[in-house]
Amino acid sequence: QKEVEQDPGPLSVPEGAIVSLNCTYSNSAFQYFMWYRQYSRKGPELLMYTYSSGNKEDGRFTAQVDKSSKYISLFIRDSQPSDSATYLCAMSELTGGGNKLTFGTGTQLKVEL
């Protein structure tokens, strides 16, 4: 079983739709949860960062963490064609070697006009 499971998609939605992206994980040592966005031919860029269970909102984006279910989500409201990208969830634990990020495989999202 993978430590982090993420549906690879692709996910295609019409402009203006609400998008829900999800990851599940098995490692209870994960402490911090992140969502990265990666456009084609670019490196990942941090979108959202959360620590505790609950919701965190930033503009059209809401990150949700449920540690009891080991489940995290990213919601995108009023989706735009510019949101078309691959979304990677990532989680971190403090190991002897420092900050170790474990990534999901990424979900490819396409927002159609």
Place this chain on the structure above:
Amino acid sequence: ETGVTQTPRHLVMGMTNKKSLKCEQHLGHNAMYWYKQSAKKPLELMFVYSLEERVENNSVPSRFSPECPNSSHLFLHLHTLQPEDSALYLCASSRRIGPSDTQYFGPGTRLTVL
């Protein structure tokens, strides 16, 4: 712009070649990372450096050799690679190596091994 640059952006090499990937961060960070991103697979952490000292080596084959001469520069030296090493190699940096320290990524080097 993330403040992390990588060169070259694309590299094609034969299995007997020796090449190097370069990463530079302009963020004043103390930690730098190499990741491998293959199609349909999660990013794989390869190496972590903190204050120019290697703190993590994730069972990476010896044909990959990292070098961190200072906190702003990171190299990945490549020799006798295999076709399965073809991937996007990403460099990242963070202020420190704590779990709350955000990692900022460069654009990556697309490597093709023939």
